[in-house]
Amino acid sequence: xxxxxxxxxxxxxxxxxxxxxxxxxxxxxxxxxxxxxxxxxxxxxxxxxxxxxxxxxxxxxxxxxxxxxxxxxxxxxxxxxxxxxxxxxxxxxxxxxxxxxxxxxxxxxxxxxx
Amino acid sequence: xxxxxxxxxxxxxxxxxxxxxxxxxxxxxxxxxxxxxxxxxxxxxxxxxxxxxxxxxxxxxxxxxxxxxxxxxxxxxxxxxxxxxxxxxxxxxxxxxxxxxxxxxxxxxxxxx
Numbered sequence: 001x002x003x004x005x006x007x008x009x010x011x012x013x014x015x016x017x018x019x020x021x022x023x024x025x026x027x028x029x030x031x032x033x034x035x036x037x038x039x040x041x042x043x044x045x046x047x048x049x050x051x052x053x054x055x056x057x058x059x060x061x062x063x064x065x066x067x068x069x070x071x072x073x074x075x076x077x078x079x080x081x082x083x084x085x086x087x088x089x090x091x092x093x094x095x096x097x098x099x100x101x102x103x104x105x106x107x108x109x110x111x112x113x114x
Numbered sequence: 115x116x117x118x119x120x121x122x123x124x125x126x127x128x129x130x131x132x133x134x135x136x137x138x139x140x141x142x143x144x145x146x147x148x149x150x151x152x153x154x155x156x157x158x159x160x161x162x163x164x165x166x167x168x169x170x171x172x173x174x175x176x177x178x179x180x181x182x183x184x185x186x187x188x189x190x191x192x193x194x195x196x197x198x199x200x201x202x203x204x205x206x207x208x209x210x211x212x213x214x215x216x217x218x219x220x221x222x223x224x225x226x227x
Contacts, residue, residue: 105157
């Protein structure tokens with residue numbers, strides 16, 4: 001596997017379900033991100049981890065819970081979601097300290113909350 | 115407050131002609147800018163970047179121009195090919211603001227054969 005992988009690619013869940021999204025990066029980067037992409041909106045940064053430590057939490061509701069056990073893996077735990085949480089969830093990684101830091105994205109998980 | 119804006123949601127161009135995608139920003143502290151390309155059902159892929167100390171960067175058919183005084187950047191694709199049809203996002207980052215990248219809403223480019 002190369003780059004950034006995400007599983008599952010598609011997820012349908014009810015409002016009372018608990019599910020988790022998984023992201024893995026094979027690039028040796030130190031920073032990992034969760035973004036939400038809704039139709040006709042810019043990418044919304046949700047969480048950032050740098051060397052496993054959370055450095056950004058952009059006022060995300062507590063029904064989204066991130067976990068970063070190591071620099072290569074990132075999870076997003078979901079519980080009691082709302083229909084408006086239906087979106088494409090993208091994971092990205094980057095290596096900071098470079099002259100131009102570039103994010104590399106996974107393919108995303110398309111989430112539908114019923 | 116949206117710091118990076120792409121005011122054209124869509125653009126159609128004839129194959130072989132030039133595609134020009136535009137992006138405006140409000141924060142003069144941004145240190146560099148990036149363009150990403152996104153196909154349906156895939157994540158964005160990095161295309162080209164430019165540092166704020168430059169006004170042009172070229173990579174094959176893709177050239178990014180930066181006008182700092184106007185807080186405007188543009189991506190030129192010459193010649194445009196049908197495979198270039200995708201959504202293009204511009205993004206910006208300031209080095210002293212941690213890991214925060216700012217993205218535009220995207221422009222959907224259609225290259226007509």
